[in-house]
Amino acid sequence: MALLLFRKTGLLRRAGLLRKTGLRWKLSAAIAAVSALVAVVLSFVVHNAARASMIDNSRDVQMERVVFAQTVYESTGRLAINARLDDDDLPSALRHFAAKDKRATFVQEHGNSPVVWAETPLSNGRVLSMSSKFSDTFAVLDDLDQALILGSAAVVLGGTALGVLVGGQLSRRLRKAAEAAGRVAGGATDVRVRDSIGARVRDETDELARAVDAMADALAGRLEAERRVTADIAHELRTPVTGLVTAAELLPPGRPSELVRDRSQALRTLVEDVLEVARLDGATEKADLQDVALGEFVRRRVAITAPDAKVLVVADAVVRTDPRRLERIIGNLVANAARHGKPLIEVTVDGPYIQVRDHGPGFPEDLLREGPSRFRTGSPDRSGSGHGLGLTIATGQTRVLGARLTFRNAAPEDGEGGGAVAQLLLPRE
Template structure:
């Protein structure tokens, strides 16, 4: 079996629009420069060679006349001279005239030859000036092409960077909206003036702002509706609760009181969710030991929950809200899971685990959803929603997963309190000594 070859992964920056645009512009400029340079080189070379060929043929005509008249030949002419190309010599011996560009004594030379008494009468013309002209032209073409490519690439990169910067801003605003910041807007100046022409990026930015505004209005309307309904229910529920207490003892009275308590709990949960959605909650931060706080929450819950403290930690948090989060997680574990339920404290991480069927797939994928439960259990799906909202308020991270071996596991990671040691504290500890307690 042949091993599969693994190719190195390309850097992430090679996938950016700026990089792709730069490569495209560079390739196009190089291709265009190569085409234009080749056309110019071929055209100028042809013209230069034609001029040298005409000059050589003109000299050959003059030398032929001198030879026929019996005059001495000039230094640049001769019968079968050394250095004459073989193909041109054979052409002259066949009775034809022709020219050929070749090197003579290390210099480019244009040869012209014709028949003379069965031999080759040839002349040569120095082609160094023409060759130097072509060399200078090629250098100029290469230099101007590099300069043009550099200028075009710089201008293209500047233009593309402006576009990508606007796209990055739009993506950043979209991520902020996804995170819950419904006030985030792109506010592209091109979208504010309808008479100003808009490009595609401005169109996308305007559509995103419009979508965010519409979504914000709908969510605010739903939040106001939920808060209004909860507030309106509190008054009749208070009266209903008082009336239920006046009922004679019995099973019907217990059922009524139980349903009233459930309705009151649901109403309070709805009010709490509406406050969390409105993001108007204030945090009362203080320093607490997580282990004793977790034990207090278990005692207050009245459930058979095991507490394991692997490593205690000091956290800076809102005690009331943290107790609310842990209480909801413990209550959900007992309501929808199976015993034993274990609350583990390992540093600033508190984990609530049960040994039931685990969280449903939708919750693991997209988080808890209000008024949605599975498995036929009791509840409205508000406990975990409130726990997640309160965790966000206190700056903690709440993650839901499946425990090793099965069962649901909720992991709450809190910001750990770090005490900075000053020089005065160090001096006091040294004066106190290893066996004494510093005041």
């Protein structure tokens, strides 16, 4: 039972290793196995055919010798060299043929060089026989076996090398296709898989690249159509919403008027945010770069958005960035922390690195896994405040600046209460 379990475990490990092995080594192993099988089969066939041919030749030679010995004996009464009369060691099969007055040969296995017998009945009723080892003839078989072994090894090595070469080329093309497809999935709409792998080789990889490129073009077309529809709708709403906000300001003071002004202003903010998201999705926005002293810049912007937030400048830095877009990013991150988190909000500046942290429940798992998504708020039933566009806009503006924005939840050991942590890394140049 233990042995069976050990063998089963070994098979499972080998199967797992085979699944984890790359295409190059799988293809090489398959070619090597097939080459070894073919080499063994061919060597076996060649060895047996050569041995059979040598035995047939030895039978013919031995038969000629015994006929010659019979002629000599019947003419002179003397036995030729190695000839025997009524040999006691004569195999029973030859005795059977001699009893029928027939000549015959017989091969008796004896190591690498078999013993070849031949007999012929004489006119006086006796049996003349001869036996010989054709050692010199069968010694060639050993040389042939060595040549077959060397040839088989060369075939296996050559097949393995060919498998590594072909598999490596195919694996490289597939890896490049996967990398290009990953860049397309990441939003690089100008990347084409077929250009990445090269179009010189027409194979299944090229067909796969064509299919992925066609799918990417179709998706890009649909996304562009959706972006245009969203931008057009938001743009058409902008004028009447602006008029609505202006009209709300003219209403007489009172609670109903305050509600109308508040909701109309919220609608105006939503329309402006949707327009900004549509522009960012178009990937045509360009940053207006200026030198910015980051510490003082962050202090002023955070004081406007969240006066109660704590700003800590560990190391100041001058970065070249777009102040308007950076202000938008910081404002959205701080506003998101104030809306969905709990005090204290901490903003840390450490060189080109900005961190915004609250002490609330943290980011949802789907946001950490998939990133910010438009109109996804912190409340599953959408009963909370906000429209779910703040982090989406911050991510889009970060992309325009060439910066990097990441999200994580603080562990309890990082400080009391954990909380959500947004980290922005700005390029110095």
